[in-house]
Amino acid sequence: MKVQIDGWENGGTIPGKFAFGVPASEGHVALSDNISPAISWSGAPAGTKSFAIICHDPDVPSSGEDVNQEGRTIPSTLPRVDFYHWVQLDIPASVTRLEEGAAGKGVVAKGKAPGKNAHGISGLNNYTDWFAGDPDMGGDYGQYDGPCPPWNDSIVHHYHFTVYALDVETLGLQGKFGGPEALAAMEGHILAKGSVVGKYSLNPDVPA
Template sequence: MKLTIEGWDDGAPIPTKFAFGKIPAEGRFETSDNVSPAISWTDVPAGTQSFALICHDPDVPSSGEDVNIEGREVPASLPRVDFFHWVLVNIPEFTRKLEEGVASNGITPKGKPAGTRAYGDAGLNSYTDWFAGDADMGGNYADYDGPCPPWNDSIIHHYHFTVYALDTDQIDLPDNFTGPDALAAIKGHVLDQASYMGTYTMNRDLKA
């Protein structure tokens, strides 16, 4: 399989329009356009009955102790964990592209519900956990929400978009399933997969 995303070259920086947060003219943080990118795939293997799509960032700090705190920096040596930005299963077999903006076209305070879309079944991304307990933003965040790494992180984050071709037309998952739930459910059903990566930072000192 081959995967293509419109808007940046594989391995290049992700434009701010696809991000949740950006570096403002002044200050540390500003919300961005949070538009889901156009993503397409080709060379699908015979026997494919559906697709799954996962976008994750493996560079998220395992501890929030220093995150976004003035006078501190998130050290590169800190162990990192996965943060899921896009979780989608049961994409119909005939689908070869998701258009720009179909999964997100702005920031939705308190999130978007999980469930069936015209293009597949959307699960919860990790902003659900990130905003838990926040009176203004807390809620279920499903489908796509873009990059927003700590503005004081010492490393650039990497965002891996992966499409999986599956040998089944239906992955059964509970309501409000997560990225790890989806990955566990498709195990043993993957005929092929393809990935595309982009980088992003909100640290002025790392910004090219």
């Protein structure tokens, strides 16, 4: 399958309007437009009954000890884990494009609601975990929320936007679920997939 995103070429730098955070004129990070990018796909095999979109960043520090701490840098040798930014399932087989902003515009305190939407069903992204316990921002974050890597990380982060062609109309997930649960439900149902990768960094010493 071929996947295309309007806004950057595969392997290119993600423009700030698609990010959750951008470099600040004072301090380190300012909130951005946080717009979901337009994404399209083609070449799905016969028998495709639905699509799924998952965006994840595999470069997230496994420990938060040094994250966004003055006078510290997150070492490149630190083990990394996945952070899911978008989990969209049960997209009808007749749909081969989502327009810019279809999965969110702007930073929404306490998150955008997961669950059924115009394109299927949205799971939780990992800002749900990141803001857990924050009285101003804590909540369930569904749909798309873009990049905001640590401003003191020593590596560039890579964001994988993957579209899956599935042999079922629905994966049957309801309630609160995230990327791992979605991927587990897809096992045995993936007919094809394709990806676009974008790079992003908030560390001025490590440009994307």
